[in-house]
Amino acid sequence: MxxxxxxxxxxxxxxxxxxxxxxxxxxxxxxxxxxxxxxxxxxxxxxxxxxxxxxxxxxxxxxxxxxxxxxxxxxxxxxxxxxxxxxxxxxxxxxxxxxxxxxxxxxxxxxxxxxxxxxxxxxxxxxxxxxxxxxxxxxxxRPTEIFARLGGGEQEFYVSYFQEPGRAEREIEPDVRGWLAGFYAALSGDTMPAPGAPDPHFVSPGGTLRDRFPDRRPAWLGEHELDIYSEEFERTGLTGALNRYRALDLDWKDLAxxxxxxxxxxxxxxxxxxxxxxxxxxxxxxxxxxxxxxxxxxxxxxxxxxxxxxxxxxxxxxxxxxxxxxxxxxxxxxx
Known part of the structure; x- marks a missing residue:
C-alpha cells in the first residue's frame, strides 16, 4: 500500500x-x-x-x-x-x-x-x-494626516497612538501576556465591547489602549494559545511589529x-x-x-x-x- x-x-x-x-x-x-x-x-x-x-x-x-x-x-x-x-x-x-x-x-x-x-x-x-x-x-x-483627524480631537486613534517610538511599548512591556489577551478580546466577535461602549480602537487623553480592553477571554483563545503568543512577544518585544505602522507615510511616497x-x-x-x-x-x-x-x-x-x-x-x-x-x-x- x-x-x-x-x-x-x-x-x-x-x-x-x-x-x-x-x-x-x-x-x-x-x-x-x-x-x-x-x-x-x-x-x-x-x-x-x-x-x-x-x-x-x-x-x-x-x-x-x-x-x-x-x-x-x-x-x-x-x-x-x-x-x-x-x-x-x-x-x-x-x-x-x-x-x-x-x-x-x-x-x-x-x-x-x-x-x-x-x-x-x-x-x-x-x-x-x-x-x-x-x-x-x-x-x-497622507495616512498619518487621515488618522490624526479621527476621534474629533477628544480621543486618539490607535494608529496615531502607535506612531511615536516607545510610547505603545511602555504600555505593553510590563504585562505582555495581559495586553495581548485584552487586545485579542477587544476585536473578537464574542468579547468585543457592546455598541455604545468606549471603542477600543481609540485612546482617551492621557490614557492607554488597555483602559478599554474587555476583561473576558474569547472562546478561540485558550491558555495554550495565549502562552504561545505571549512567549513569542515576551522574547522579541513588539517594536518590530509596531514599526509597520510607523512606516505608513514611507509607503505613501514609495507607491505614489x-x-x-x-x-x-x-x-x-x-x-x-x-x-x-x-x-x-x-x-x-x-x-x-x-x-x-x-x-x-x-x-x-x-x-x-x-x-x-x-x-x-x-x-x-x-x-x-x-x-x-x-x-x-x-x-x-x-x-
Missing part, C-alpha cells in the same frame, strides 16, 4: 535567507505553494488551523513570521518596515522554496502586504486572498506611482460582519468590481470579529479550499 508523503502530515520549521537576514517559516504539505501572512500582533501560529487543511487539499502551505516577528530578522530602523521591503521578503521566500508562481493569502496587515505583493510582483504571485482587511489602492491623502491601481489576478475576500475593518472600510468592499476585477467571491461571516481564521476556522478553510480549487493552473501546470 502506498504511504502518504510525510510532508503532507508534518509541520516543518525552516529559516530561509531574506533581504533583512532570515525569514522563519512553517510549512506543511506538497504541491502548489500557498504563502500565508499574519497580522498584528500575531505570528505564523495564527494559521495553525489552515496549514493541515491546505496540505490535505494538495497544497504546500507556508506560514511565515513577517519581518519584525518571531524568529525572523528584526531590523531596528523604521524604514526597514516599508511595504517595498515586506514584498521583497515574500519574493525571497517564494524563490527560496522554488514555488513561483505562488498564491499569497494574508490577514490584517498580512492582507495589505499580500495585496501589494500581488500588485507589485504579478510575475511571482498568481492569486491573492485577503482576510479581514479589504484592498484599498495606493494614493489619497501606483495610485488607484487595481489587482487583476484571481482574488478572494473574507471578513467578519462585526469587524471594524470591514464596517469602516465598507466603501472599499463596494469598490471591489473596480479594484479587484478578478474577484472570485467576497464573504462576510455573521457574528465574527477580526481574528477570522482563528474564530471561524472551518468556514474560512472551506472558502479557501473552494477558491484555490477554482484557480487556473500556474506556469507549472498545477492548480
Amino acid at each position: 502506498p504511504q502518504p508523503d510525510p510532508r503532507s502530515t508534518q509541520l516543518t520549521h525552516r529559516l530561509v535567507p531574506g533581504p533583512a537576514g532570515r525569514i522563519h517559516l512553517v510549512e506543511q504539505g506538497a504541491g502548489p505553494l500557498v504563502l500565508l501572512l499574519h497580522g498584528f500582533p500575531e505570528s505564523w501560529y495564527s494559521w495553525r488551523h489552515q496549514l493541515p487543511v491546505l496540505a490535505a487539499a494538495g497544497y504546500r502551505a507556508v506560514a511565515v513570521d513577517v519581518r519584525g516577528y518571531g524568529r525572523s530578522s528584526k531590523p531596528a530602523a523604521v524604514d526597514a518596515y516599508r511595504m517595498l521591503e515586506l514584498v521583497a521578503d515574500n519574493v525571497a521566500v517564494v524563490e527560496a522554496l522554488g514555488g513561483r508562481p505562488a498564491v499569497v493569502v494574508g490577514h490584517d496587515w498580512g492582507a495589505t502586504i499580500a495585496a501589494h505583493s500581488a500588485l507589485l510582483r504579478p510575475d511571482v504571485f498568481r492569486a491573492v486572498g485577503l482576510l479581514s482587511v479589504p484592498y484599498t489602492p495606493p494614493g489619497g491623502p 506611482d501606483r495610485t488607484g491601481a487595481p489587482i487583476p489576478q484571481p482574488s478572494l475576500f473574507l471578513g467578519g460582519s462585526l469587524d471594524a475593518s470591514t464596517t469602516w472600510l465598507a466603501d472599499a468592499i463596494d469598490a471591489f468590481p473596480t479594484t479587484l476585477p478578478g474577484l472570485h467571491a467576497s464573504h462576510l461571516l455573521d457574528d465574527c470579529g477580526h481574528w477570522i481564521q482563528q474564530e471561524r476556522p472551518e468556514e474560512v478553510n472551506g472558502h479557501l479550499v473552494e477558491w484555490l480549487a477554482s484557480l487556473p493552473a500556474g506556469a507549472d501546470g498545477q492548480h
Whole structure:
C-alpha cells in the first residue's frame, strides 16, 4: 500500500535567507505553494488551523513570521518596515522554496502586504486572498494626516497612538501576556465591547489602549494559545511589529506611482460582519468590481470579529479550499 508523503502530515520549521537576514517559516504539505501572512500582533501560529487543511487539499502551505516577528530578522530602523521591503521578503521566500508562481493569502496587515505583493510582483504571485482587511489602492491623502483627524480631537486613534517610538511599548512591556489577551478580546466577535461602549480602537487623553480592553477571554483563545503568543512577544518585544505602522507615510511616497491601481489576478475576500475593518472600510468592499476585477467571491461571516481564521476556522478553510480549487493552473501546470 502506498504511504502518504510525510510532508503532507508534518509541520516543518525552516529559516530561509531574506533581504533583512532570515525569514522563519512553517510549512506543511506538497504541491502548489500557498504563502500565508499574519497580522498584528500575531505570528505564523495564527494559521495553525489552515496549514493541515491546505496540505490535505494538495497544497504546500507556508506560514511565515513577517519581518519584525518571531524568529525572523528584526531590523531596528523604521524604514526597514516599508511595504517595498515586506514584498521583497515574500519574493525571497517564494524563490527560496522554488514555488513561483505562488498564491499569497494574508490577514490584517498580512492582507495589505499580500495585496501589494500581488500588485507589485504579478510575475511571482498568481492569486491573492485577503482576510479581514479589504484592498484599498495606493494614493489619497497622507495616512498619518487621515488618522490624526479621527476621534474629533477628544480621543486618539490607535494608529496615531502607535506612531511615536516607545510610547505603545511602555504600555505593553510590563504585562505582555495581559495586553495581548485584552487586545485579542477587544476585536473578537464574542468579547468585543457592546455598541455604545468606549471603542477600543481609540485612546482617551492621557490614557492607554488597555483602559478599554474587555476583561473576558474569547472562546478561540485558550491558555495554550495565549502562552504561545505571549512567549513569542515576551522574547522579541513588539517594536518590530509596531514599526509597520510607523512606516505608513514611507509607503505613501514609495507607491505614489501606483495610485488607484487595481489587482487583476484571481482574488478572494473574507471578513467578519462585526469587524471594524470591514464596517469602516465598507466603501472599499463596494469598490471591489473596480479594484479587484478578478474577484472570485467576497464573504462576510455573521457574528465574527477580526481574528477570522482563528474564530471561524472551518468556514474560512472551506472558502479557501473552494477558491484555490477554482484557480487556473500556474506556469507549472498545477492548480
